[in-house]
Amino acid sequence: MADLTGPFDTGLASAGPGPFNRLARAQYAALIAMRTRIFANNFRTSAGAFEFGARAISYFIYSLMGFGLGVGAGSVAFSLVSHNHLHSLFLEFWAICILWQAISIALASLQEHFDLGNLLRFPVNFGSFYLLHLIFGLVDVSTLAGGLSCLGLLTGITLARPDLFGATVIALLAFAAFNILLVRAILAWLDRWLAKRRSREIISAVFLLATVSAQLLNPVLREDQPFTHHHHAGGPRTGELRPWVNAVSTAQAWLPPGLASAVVGEADQHDSTAIAASLGILGIFVLGAGGLLGIRLRAEYRGENLGEAPSRSKNEKREAAWHIAGSGPMSAEIEKELRTLFRSMPQLYAVFVPMVMVVIIGSLFRTGATAIAHPFRLAIPICVAYGLLGFTQLIYNNLGAEGKGIQLVFLFPVPLRTVILAKNLFHGALYIFVALVSGVLASLRIGRPDPDVIAATFGWLTFALPANLAAGNVISLTMAYRVNLGRIGRQSGSQANALLSMLIQTTILGIGVGVISLCNIFDRLWLAAPILLALAVVTVLAWLTVLRNVDAMANARRDTLIAKLVKTE
Amino acid sequence: MDQAAIQTHGLARRFGDLIAVENVTLTVTQGQFFGFLGPNGAGKSTTIKMLTGLLEPSAGTIEILGQPFSSTALHLKRQIGVVPEGMALLGRLTATEYLRFVGRMYGLDRATVERRTEELLEFMQLANERRKMVTDFSHGMQKKLALAAAVIHGPKVLFLDEPFEGVDAIAAGMLKTMLQGMIQHGATIFLTTHVLEIVERLCSHVAIIHQGRLVANGSIEALRAGVASILPGAESGQRLTLEEIFLSIVGAGGGEPVQELSWLT
Numbered sequence: 001m002a003d004l005t006g007p008f009d010t011g012l013a014s015a016g017p018g019p020f021n022r023l024a025r026a027q028y029a030a031l032i033a034m035r036t037r038i039f040a041n042n043f044r045t046s047a048g049a050f051e052f053g054a055r056a057i058s059y060f061i062y063s064l065m066g067f068g069l070g071v072g073a074g075s076v077a078f079s080l081v082s083h084n085h086l087h088s089l090f091l092e093f094w095a096i097c098i099l100w101q102a103i104s105i106a107l108a109s110l111q112e113h114f115d116l117g118n119l120l121r122f123p124v125n126f127g128s129f130y131l132l133h134l135i136f137g138l139v140d141v142s143t144l145a146g147g148l149s150c151l152g153l154l155t156g157i158t159l160a161r162p163d164l165f166g167a168t169v170i171a172l173l174a175f176a177a178f179n180i181l182l183v184r185a186i187l188a189w190l191d192r193w194l195a196k197r198r199s200r201e202i203i204s205a206v207f208l209l210a211t212v213s214a215q216l217l218n219p220v221l222r223e224d225q226p227f228t229h230h231h232h233a234g235g236p237r238t239g240e241l242r243p244w245v246n247a248v249s250t251a252q253a254w255l256p257p258g259l260a261s262a263v264v265g266e267a268d269q270h271d272s273t274a275i276a277a278s279l280g281i282l283g284i285f286v287l288g289a290g291g292l293l294g295i296r297l298r299a300e301y302r303g304e305n306l307g308e309a310p311s312r313s314k315n316e317k318r319e320a321a322w323h324i325a326g327s328g329p330m331s332a333e334i335e336k337e338l339r340t341l342f343r344s345m346p347q348l349y350a351v352f353v354p355m356v357m358v359v360i361i362g363s364l365f366r367t368g369a370t371a372i373a374h375p376f377r378l379a380i381p382i383c384v385a386y387g388l389l390g391f392t393q394l395i396y397n398n399l400g401a402e403g404k405g406i407q408l409v410f411l412f413p414v415p416l417r418t419v420i421l422a423k424n425l426f427h428g429a430l431y432i433f434v435a436l437v438s439g440v441l442a443s444l445r446i447g448r449p450d451p452d453v454i455a456a457t458f459g460w461l462t463f464a465l466p467a468n469l470a471a472g473n474v475i476s477l478t479m480a481y482r483v484n485l486g487r488i489g490r491q492s493g494s495q496a497n498a499l500l501s502m503l504i505q506t507t508i509l510g511i512g513v514g515v516i517s518l519c520n521i522f523d524r525l526w527l528a529a530p531i532l533l534a535l536a537v538v539t540v541l542a543w544l545t546v547l548r549n550v551d552a553m554a555n556a557r558r559d560t561l562i563a564k565l566v567k568t569e
Numbered sequence: 570m571d572q573a574a575i576q577t578h579g580l581a582r583r584f585g586d587l588i589a590v591e592n593v594t595l596t597v598t599q600g601q602f603f604g605f606l607g608p609n610g611a612g613k614s615t616t617i618k619m620l621t622g623l624l625e626p627s628a629g630t631i632e633i634l635g636q637p638f639s640s641t642a643l644h645l646k647r648q649i650g651v652v653p654e655g656m657a658l659l660g661r662l663t664a665t666e667y668l669r670f671v672g673r674m675y676g677l678d679r680a681t682v683e684r685r686t687e688e689l690l691e692f693m694q695l696a697n698e699r700r701k702m703v704t705d706f707s708h709g710m711q712k713k714l715a716l717a718a719a720v721i722h723g724p725k726v727l728f729l730d731e732p733f734e735g736v737d738a739i740a741a742g743m744l745k746t747m748l749q750g751m752i753q754h755g756a757t758i759f760l761t762t763h764v765l766e767i768v769e770r771l772c773s774h775v776a777i778i779h780q781g782r783l784v785a786n787g788s789i790e791a792l793r794a795g796v797a798s799i800l801p802g803a804e805s806g807q808r809l810t811l812e813e814i815f816l817s818i819v820g821a822g823g824g825e826p827v828q829e830l831s832w833l834t
Contacts, residue, residue: 327682332673340661343702407657410623412674413646485661555640559624566655 019127027124031132047496047560054496059144066145069099070152077156081164086265092153093257097179100146104183105190105353116300129301130294137184150176157264167267167275174282175260181289188296191346256285329414333422340401341430344485347401351390351434358383358438362445377525378516380442380449381457385509387438388464391431393483395472396501397494398423399565400483406565409554416554417547424469424547431468435461452525459532460512467539470546471504477553482565511535571598572635574726574757575620580629582615589615591781593629597759597774599725602752604772605761608819612781613761614654617730620759621651633726647675650724652732656715660704664695664714667703668721675722682721689717692747694740708735716744720751727751727758733767745771769811779819789814 018024042048073092080088116132124132137143150172158165252258259282266274324335341347361383398420399406409419439457443449449457479497512532519528554561575597582590590612597603607613618624620631622640631638633645651657659667665686672682690696693713698706703714716732727748733741748758748771762768768775775792777785785792789811796814809817 327673327677327679329674329676332670336659336662336666336670339666340659343661401661403660404655404657405659407623407651407653407655408659408671408674410640411621411646411649411651411653411657413643413676414674415643551641555625558640562623 019125019131021125023123024125024128027128051496054499058495058499062141062144063148065141066148069145070148070155072152073149074152074154074156074159077153078160079156081157081160086261086268089157089264090252090258090261093175093261094252096146096149096153097175097257099149100142100179101183101186103145104140104142104187126298126301130297133188133293133297134180134184137187138180142183143180146179147176161268164264164267168264170279171260171263171282174279174286175256178256178282178286178289181286181293185289185293185296188293188300192296192299254281256282259285329412329418330422330425333419334426337423337426340485344401347394347483347485350393351430354390355387355434355438355441358387358441359445361386362442377450377453378456378520379446380439380453381460381512381516383442383446384435384438384457384461385464385512387434387441388431389505390434391427391468392498392501392505394430395427395468396475396504397480397483397497398427398472398476399480399561400476401485402565403482404566406562410558410562416551420473420550421547424473424543427472428465428469431465432461450525452528455529456516456519456525456532459529459536460516463532463536463539464508464512465539466536466543467508468505470539470543471508472501473543473546473550474553475501475504477550477557477561480561480564571600573597573632574599574601574634575603575759576632576635577620578630580616580619580631581627582612582619582624583627588781590619590778593778593783595776595783595786597757599634599757600752600755601774602748602758602772603760604768604775605759605778606765606768606775606815607761607778611778613778614730616778617651617728617759617761618653621649621653621728622646623653647722648725649728650719650722650726651728652712652715652719652730653728654730656711658703658711658715658718661702663700663702664690664706665699667714668718671718672721677722685721689721692743693717694743709737709740712736713740713744720747725756727756729758729760729762731762732760733762733764741767765811765815775811777815777818785818792818 039052042052073096076092077089080086080092116129116136119129119132154165154168154172157168253262259278262278263275263282266278324331324338341351362379393400399409402409409416412419475497479500481494481497515531515535516525516528519525519531573596576595578594580590580593581588593612593616605613605616615624619626620633620638622638622642625640633642634648636642636645638645659670662670668686668689669682672685673679677685687696690699693716695710695713695717698710703711706714712732712735716729719727719729732744736744745767752758760768760772769789772789774788775785776783776787787795792814793809796817797809
């Protein structure tokens with residue numbers, strides 16, 4: 001048997017198990033040194049410095065939003081505890097929990113993804129792998145928003161009742177740990193499921209069912225509200241649902257948000273046994289979420305690679321029997337884009353999840369959650385605009401999915417303009433389709449919009465599409481980053497692109513909101529469509545100008561573009 | 570005089586302060602199988618990228634088939650085929666879809682694309698894998714597919730950057746036969762590889778680049794004669810291998826080489 005203790009013995013090989021042994025600590029130190037070097041090396045190029053600046057600005061904005069949530073959570077908690085309504089605190093815990101999970105799922109495609117698979121060639125033990133996965137995952141919007149909300153909650157409760165500080169801290173720490181682990185577990189499993197065809201189909205079916213259920217359930221629950229559009233005669237009344245509501249209320253008390261809020265209530269009653277019991281059950285949930293994540297990470301640790309989808313059986317028919325008409329480069333490019341999109345569930349997820357969220361937003365407008373006495377007149381354009389959020393990556397990084405194939409774009413005897421035009425036409429068609437479906441879904445929830453609102457929405461779309469395509473083409477050529485089609489999250493080196501594309505989209509949205517709101521305030525909503533169509537002439541001209549110059553721009557940045565998209569990390 | 574398929578004059582590329590390629594002037598005549606050699610980091614891939622329009626030269630000129638070449642010379646791009654470093658494959662397409670896509674991008678009509686795709690898949694022994702996504706291919710299969718894509722439009726000049734890396738012996742033999750067939754039909758092939766035996770067997774002419782500069786250029790026989798005359802210890806009449814020629818020209822690098830690793834002895 002080979003003697004491995006000779007020249008290869010580093011002295012740390014038998015450092016013992018666990019994530020904090022000597023070898024693991026040495027590895028953390030090496031990782032910290034490596035990250036520090038990468039951080040410092042960022043400043044060697046202007047692009048790297050810009051990327052860092054963009055990241056700093058992004059996190060500042062996220063922190064402000066989180067701070068706002070924290071202040072809100074703190075104020076509500078202060079009010080509830082001051083007025084001795086501790087029994088209602090569970091609502092806040094639930095709101096934070098749902099927000100925490102929903103943000104991470106809704107923004108999954110916009111979040112940066114850290115692939116720790118590269119670490120597996122080193123003698124990294126599973127404990128360290130798990131810990132590193134958690135630590136790297138902490139730097140995201142949901143943790144920031146959820147963490148600051150918890151901090152706000154703690155401040156609010158403590159200001160109202162300083163004696164509850166100790167119990168609240170413990171409850172919130174366990175609650176936060178549960179949320180962090182659950183988010184990581186959901187995202188890790190989602191990545192896994194979306195990489196497998198059968199799971200993709202199951203998830204799609206669950207999504208569809210959930211949407212339909214939400215559609216059906218909501219009218220039933222809101223039946224007694226005064227501004228119902230679709231009255232279901234003979235449907236169940238809220239009174240009939242009371243047993244269900246009571247059952248849900250009881251069940252929630254056994255779930256983490258209910259348990260965490262119960263700890264605060266029990267501290268108020270100085271019931272240490274109950275506190276210990278609630279914390280114990282909460283601890284079991286934390287371990288459960290950690291275990292769920294552990295099962296997934298264990299598979300990755302053993303070498304499962306989700307970077308690319310697992311292969312199907314050898315001769316399974318993969319090619320759909322369809323072709324785009326025409327034999328030219330334009331149709332070839334569109335056909336390739338279509339096939340690539342439909343083979344990348346993460347990309348489909350990014351495009352279609354906002355559309356599903358439209359149903360929920362539509363319900364908010366309908367139930368008066370916006371504190372407006374009747375359904376908001378401009379809810380439809382808002383829903384349509386939201387439904388289009390998923391196009392950020394596709395339009396603003398339209399070469400990112402080419403990967404190493406970017407070299408082909410420069411090798412083909414075809415002007416880049418043709419390739420970009422084909423991509424724009426494909427994305428534009430998809431954009432219009434998603435806008436239409438979002439509009440229809442929103443109308444089903446909110447009610448049929450006025451012709452003026454439809455016209456204004458159409459005007460905004462006509463203005464926004466070429467504006468997005470023009471800006472998207474420029475950003476795609478100047479701030480491209482490689483997209484891994486098998487992963488949900490954004491890839492590294494994409495912060496500058498993300499920030500700038502969001503700013504541009506916000507501006508485009510802001511112009512639409514400004515025009516439509518002003519016309520609405522002056523009761524001249526019919527005027528919005530012609531104004532936006534006039535602005536659309538400008539954006540169409542801008543798009544055509546960008547297209548005309550696309551080859552020159554690409555050639556000027558060819559080296560960087562190829563280097564960025566071909567590189568593997 | 571034979572017409573030049575590739576001609577460069579004073580070709581150079583700098584990356585900031587680093588000079589990757591400097592003053593490379595060479596001529597590859599039509600129908601030649603040309604080997605472009607050099608140690609790691611010598612500037613081979615940088616040169617091939619400039620010759621195929623993937624990289625802008627910092628200085629110098631390139632002519633392909635007698636015409637000035639730049640990245641915008643689309644009519645010349647139709648005449649060249651490339652297997653670039655990294656292969657430029659699209660992982661989410663099947664082998665068939667990828668070849669169809671490339672063929673159409675080179676302007677072939679659909680019927681021609683279909684016919685050539687089938688022939689290429691059969692020839693490259695990829696027919697049974699045609700419905701697999703490229704990302705599921707082994708490295709060797711990806712190389713074969715990249716080569717198939719490079720020749721689908723029948724290029725007059727073919728640039729190959731390490732085409733035999735990771736390809737098994739059977740496939741390598743098949744590819745060599747195909748490439749020699751192309752040469753017999755008048756195509757020009759510009760090949761970079763570290764496998765010197767392949768170059769010795771296939772190429773009639775070679776150029777050696779070292780630290781960005783062209784240090785040798787000519788037929789293998791001429792280089793052999795030149796090196797034999799100056800190489801100390803070379804017996805008269807001894808036939809030097811290309812490896813010996815290469816090592817004598819490029820050497821083992823400056824300084825005293827480290828012979829052993831302290832912790833492995």
